[in-house]
Amino acid sequence: MRDSDRLLLCSPIGGLNDTLCQIEKCRRYAKAYDRTLITDTVRTGLMGHFTDYFEFSDCDEKIIPWVSADCIEALNALDCRPPEIAGRFGKYVPRWAGCGKNHVDQLTGAQLSFDFACDHPEPLLVHSQSGGGSYSQSLLSHIRFSAPVARAITDALRDIEPGYVGIHIRHTDHQTDYKMFLAALAPRLIRKRVLICTDxxxxxxxxxxxxxCSYPFFVTELPDQAGKALHVSKNYTSDDDRRQATVNAFTDLVALGMADAVHFTTVSAGWPSGFSSLAKFLSENQSVLTSLLGQSDLSGLPARRTARRYGRIMRGLRIARDALHI
Incomplete structure (x- = not known):
């Protein structure tokens, strides 16, 4: 890094949708005010570096997609906003302080962000907040899956036949009245193939x-987390498990995006899961979905799998083989 560099460190907090929303918010600001965006996503729902899963498709973006030890050392030498965390990168601890301030520095109480409505003189700006919405949908138009992730997703979905509906139910950190939801939905799904995606x-x-009375199936494994959120790093014991959980989440997201329709309901907080909203967006914007996969179309995925991703029929999976022609 040069002394003349103008930087924006985006260190999101939260699950997948929150993470993508905060990165897009910072990407727009960095582009508007000629700053280089640095993404730090290890503590987010990605549970890894941004480049483990994505790459930016816009060649003119000024991006440093992950934070190394050398990068942290360089950042600690810069004046920053908020000034309270200067010299403490890699050490400051975010604390939730309510909807007004979102996340603050645990030591000083300073809000971990800045005013996005104007430019600032400091060489380094820091934004470490949570918050969902539709910013994520915009970001999906500027990124694509890394080649290994795209390959893992397409390999998992290649043998699934088209012509199914998708259901997403979140029921870990956020709760859903899924029994009432399914009871109301079941009559509309009689004799239909139904993809079940849940945490x-x-x-x-x-x-x-x-x-x-339907033909339900699923495409990814679910670890036994005893009801704990799948996107929280501390709930896993190895980096391999964290990476697999994240790739599984993206596989479910793409599979939902390829469905003829996506059904979901609100969580107990009163709004839909951000993951559900992303799935619905992809199902309605196939060009974004194909771009994410690094393809011009979905012709590489004509026949979709109706059983477990490893080719074995899952225990309890009810599929009428004659109806599915397999």
Whole structure:
């Protein structure tokens, strides 16, 4: 880094949708005020570096996509906004302080952000906040999956036949009245193939049983997390497990995006899960979905799998083979 560099460090907090929303918010600001964007996503729902999963498709973007030890040392030598965390990168701890301030520095109480409505003289600006919305949908038009992730997703979905509907139910850190939701939805799904995507194994088992008159299936494994959120790094014991959980989430997201329709409901907080909203967006914007996969179209995925991603029929999976022509 040069002394003349103008930098914006984006260190999002939260799950997948929150992470993408905060990166897009910072990407827009960095472009408007000629700053280089640095993304720090290890503590987010990605549970890894941004470049482990994505690359920017816009060649004119000024991006440093991950934070190395040398980068932290360089950042600690710069004046920054907020000034309270200067020299403490890699050490400051965010604390939730309510909707007004979002996240603050645990030591000083300073809000971990800055005014996005204007430019600032400091060489380094820091934004470390949570918050969802639709910014993520815009970001998806500027990024694509890294080649290994895109390959893992397409390999998992290649044998799934088209012509199914998708359901997403979140029931870990946010709760859903999934029993009422499925009871209301079941009559509309009779004799239809139904993709079940959820973060809770008990919910998936219940959904498989509740949709007896449909042909439910799923495409990814769910670890036994005892109801804990799948996007929280501390809930895993290895980096390999964290990476697999994130790739599984993207596989579910793409599979939902390829569905004929996506069904979901609100969580107990009163709004839909950001993951559900992303899935609906992709299902309605196929060009963004194909761009994410680094393809011009979805012709590489004509036949979609109706069983477990490893080729074995899952216990309790009810599929009528004659109806699916397999």
């Amino acid at each position: 809770n194994r008990d919910v998936r088992s219940y959904a498989m049983d509740a949709l007896k």
